[in-house]
Amino acid sequence: MPGNKMPTIYDIAKEAGVSYSTVSRTLSGFEFVKESTREKVLAASQKLGYVPNQQARSLAGGPSNLIGVLVPTLSNEYITQIIHGIDDELTKSNYNLILYTTNRHQGKEATYAAAIMNGAADALLLVAPLITDPYLDVLREQNFPYVLIDQADQSDQSTAVNTTNRKGAYEATHHLIRLGHRRIGFIAGLPQLNSAIERFSGYKAALADYDLPFCEEYVALGKFTSGNGYAAAQQLLDMPTPPTAIFAANDLSAFGVLEAIREHRLRIPEDISLVGFDDIPQAAMVYPKLTTIRQPLHQMGHEGVKLILEMLADPAMELRRITLDTQLIVRDSCAPPRA
Amino acid sequence: MPGNKMPTIYDIAKEAGVSYSTVSRTLSGFEFVKESTREKVLAASQKLGYVPNQQARSLAGGPSNLIGVLVPTLSNEYITQIIHGIDDELTKSNYNLILYTTNRHQGKEATYAAAIMNGAADALLLVAPLITDPYLDVLREQNFPYVLIDQADQSDQSTAVNTTNRKGAYEATHHLIRLGHRRIGFIAGLPQLNSAIERFSGYKAALADYDLPFCEEYVALGKFTSGNGYAAAQQLLDMPTPPTAIFAANDLSAFGVLEAIREHRLRIPEDISLVGFDDIPQAAMVYPKLTTIRQPLHQMGHEGVKLILEMLADPAMELRRITLDTQLIVRDSCAPPRA
DNA sequence: GCAATTTTTGCAAGCGCTTGTAAAACAGTT
DNA sequence: AACTGTTTTACAAGCGCTTGCAAAAATTGC
Numbered sequence: 001m002p003g004n005k006m007p008t009i010y011d012i013a014k015e016a017g018v019s020y021s022t023v024s025r026t027l028s029g030f031e032f033v034k035e036s037t038r039e040k041v042l043a044a045s046q047k048l049g050y051v052p053n054q055q056a057r058s059l060a061g062g063p064s065n066l067i068g069v070l071v072p073t074l075s076n077e078y079i080t081q082i083i084h085g086i087d088d089e090l091t092k093s094n095y096n097l098i099l100y101t102t103n104r105h106q107g108k109e110a111t112y113a114a115a116i117m118n119g120a121a122d123a124l125l126l127v128a129p130l131i132t133d134p135y136l137d138v139l140r141e142q143n144f145p146y147v148l149i150d151q152a153d154q155s156d157q158s159t160a161v162n163t164t165n166r167k168g169a170y171e172a173t174h175h176l177i178r179l180g181h182r183r184i185g186f187i188a189g190l191p192q193l194n195s196a197i198e199r200f201s202g203y204k205a206a207l208a209d210y211d212l213p214f215c216e217e218y219v220a221l222g223k224f225t226s227g228n229g230y231a232a233a234q235q236l237l238d239m240p241t242p243p244t245a246i247f248a249a250n251d252l253s254a255f256g257v258l259e260a261i262r263e264h265r266l267r268i269p270e271d272i273s274l275v276g277f278d279d280i281p282q283a284a285m286v287y288p289k290l291t292t293i294r295q296p297l298h299q300m301g302h303e304g305v306k307l308i309l310e311m312l313a314d315p316a317m318e319l320r321r322i323t324l325d326t327q328l329i330v331r332d333s334c335a336p337p338r339a
Numbered sequence: 340m341p342g343n344k345m346p347t348i349y350d351i352a353k354e355a356g357v358s359y360s361t362v363s364r365t366l367s368g369f370e371f372v373k374e375s376t377r378e379k380v381l382a383a384s385q386k387l388g389y390v391p392n393q394q395a396r397s398l399a400g401g402p403s404n405l406i407g408v409l410v411p412t413l414s415n416e417y418i419t420q421i422i423h424g425i426d427d428e429l430t431k432s433n434y435n436l437i438l439y440t441t442n443r444h445q446g447k448e449a450t451y452a453a454a455i456m457n458g459a460a461d462a463l464l465l466v467a468p469l470i471t472d473p474y475l476d477v478l479r480e481q482n483f484p485y486v487l488i489d490q491a492d493q494s495d496q497s498t499a500v501n502t503t504n505r506k507g508a509y510e511a512t513h514h515l516i517r518l519g520h521r522r523i524g525f526i527a528g529l530p531q532l533n534s535a536i537e538r539f540s541g542y543k544a545a546l547a548d549y550d551l552p553f554c555e556e557y558v559a560l561g562k563f564t565s566g567n568g569y570a571a572a573q574q575l576l577d578m579p580t581p582p583t584a585i586f587a588a589n590d591l592s593a594f595g596v597l598e599a600i601r602e603h604r605l606r607i608p609e610d611i612s613l614v615g616f617d618d619i620p621q622a623a624m625v626y627p628k629l630t631t632i633r634q635p636l637h638q639m640g641h642e643g644v645k646l647i648l649e650m651l652a653d654p655a656m657e658l659r660r661i662t663l664d665t666q667l668i669v670r671d672s673c674a675p676p677r678a
Numbered sequence: 679g680c681a682a683t684t685t686t687t688g689c690a691a692g693c694g695c696t697t698g699t700a701a702a703a704c705a706g707t708t
Numbered sequence: 709a710a711c712t713g714t715t716t717t718a719c720a721a722g723c724g725c726t727t728g729c730a731a732a733a734a735t736t737g738c
Contacts, residue, residue, distance in 0.1 A: 056724035287626025395694030
């Protein structure tokens with residue numbers, strides 16, 4: 001609102017002795033501008049310290065050079081890391097990032113999506129969105145470029161970046177089985193998220209493959225937060241015959257489990273083993289260091305950006321789906337069960 | 340760019356049977372609109388699913404409803420936490436957040452500032468900026484609303500949110516002295532940052548107050564990163580008579596110190612004590628849990644936003660400076676020195 | 679060296695909105 | 709019922725930029 005007198009293309013047109021449309025042309029696309037003219041314009045804009053007004057540019061039909069990033073929350077380092085990856089990759093382009101956090105008011109995702117399509121950004125990156133909302137359809141109908149990160153839509157109609165959630169969970173469980181555990185608890189994630197569903201499925205598959213019974217009682221809802229993970233673990237630990245190992249669907253809930261185990265005066269990994277999922281930075285810092293399934297968080301951000309940039313360059317780009325590999329990271333939180 | 344046909348105020352004007360400026364007036368400011376008219380307009384805009392076009396609005400002189408947040412990097416949880424606080428508080432208002440990361444290209448801060456003043460955002464929140472750059476002056480000259488978070492400018496001419504860095508560092512050092520340490524190493528932060536300077540100053544003051552000599556050799560440059568903290572600690576630990584305690588100017592570098600200590604096969608806190616600064620979430624999760632000085636990271640974000648919102652509401656607001664209190668958090672990384 | 683091209687430039691219109699100003703509608707007075 | 713004084717609405721202009729179209733300049737071929 002203040003910003004007294006920034007130079008406009010008119011100013012630099014006058015300075016360079018050309019018309020404003022010539023200025024516009026040299027500055028944005030470079031169609032048919034004589035080299036000498038271009039230089040004059042560039043010099044003038046340099047001299048006056050010209051900075052294009054994005055609002056005007058985008059209003060007039062140009063790009064806003066903004067990519068919207070929609071995240072559920074900022075309180076989870078898993079999200080933060082992905083954003084970090086996005087930001088890294090975006091910095092290489094000349095797009096900027098506009099961040100929307102949806103956790104508080106729900107239903108806000110749809111509003112945001114509307115605002116974004118209304119020119120606020122050129123494209124949208126959705127990080128772990130709740131897919132139940134119908135705004136995806138709107139985006140798709142309008143042919144607005146977007147990519148899903150860590151959440152595929154059931155209908156398979158969106159370009160998305162995912163990881164091998166099921167396989168990862170399978171490996172985590174298998175790791176525990178291999179160590180000799182037979183009573184393996186599972187702290188489930190938010191059932192609205194595909195990743196949570198797949199991890200659960202991986203857990204069950206491993207159990208089945210090794211002829212271990214699946215017990216409903218060994219499953220508790222952690223909702224991907226450490227608070228709920230703590231509560232869920234309490235529930236498991238208070239059973240008459242508690243599990244000898246726990247696989248938490250994400251690191252954050254694993255930290256809650258850690259806390260609960262400690263309160264029960266049990267030692268890790270001697271008394272009980274624990275595996276997480278995500279490998280957020282803290283996982284390597286807690287004591288004992290957490291064995292977990294690594295998701296390439298940064299890379300997920302990178303790939304998402306690359307995809308969106310491609311879509312922007314080629315609006316007719318066909319649907320794409322990238323699945324990144326997860327990896328078992330063995331650290332100090334697992335051991336064979338007590339004899 | 341796609342987004343076929345979003346309804347505009349013209350559409351809703353037609354629908355409501357009033358002129359477009361009436362629509363504009365009821366939708367933004369509410370000056371003198373008859374109640375019945377307002378209702379008609381609101382109903383129409385509801386019906387058509389109208390979403391204002393921010394670009395146009397701001398171009399025409401209205402606010403963009405965007406707050407720019409300029410951060411040096413996203414790889415430090417200390418920054419992330421502040422952003423989190425900012426975001427929380429912003430969500431309550433109806434501003435959105437546009438994020439600029441400056442780490443990669445340097446000198447980018449100035450470019451960003453220019454773009455922002457050029458209408459990209461209504462105000463600017465600068466988190467721990469390097470104050471050497473001259474763009475602050477530009478902002479001030481143009482009377483553009485901004486607030487500094489965790490970095491006061493020397494000239495005391497900016498509204499800012501700070502913490503008691505000096506006092507915190509003093510207390511950290513004092514804590515160590517009280518435990519009986521006499522050789523206390525210091526891992527310094529980035530000397531361009533005021534916080535680093537003040538923490539150094541607090542360290543020296545405590546030494547002086549308790550008649551401990553200040554030794555240049557006990558000071559190593561950690562630059563606020565864990566990698567550099569590690570290297571700095573190596574340097575200290577390899578001295579003929581190494582310190583019995585180390586005060587790291589931030590938690591991140593303290594983590595590096597932790598690593599280095601471990602490699603030297605020393606135990607914490609038995610062989611050597613360690614204090615950090617910031618109290619990022621990891622501090623409570625590492626082993627041993629880190630004794631540190633807490634900065635109210637979230638709150639810093641909150642206060643910053645509150646200030647900026649006030650400035651936006653009252654452009655003539657006088658300069659303001661808020662200093663939040665730090666707090667010594669005693670955990671498990673300190674003990675008296677060996678006999 | 680001139681017409682026919684082709685490249686380059688300039689003008690006008692318009693993106694969706696705000697806002698100053700003028701006109702219209704309404705009230706309250708005599 | 710005419711006249712003020714208000715409240716409410718409509719019109720026009722313009723924010724800074726892009727872009728289609730037409731005019732101007734440069735280039736080519738003969």
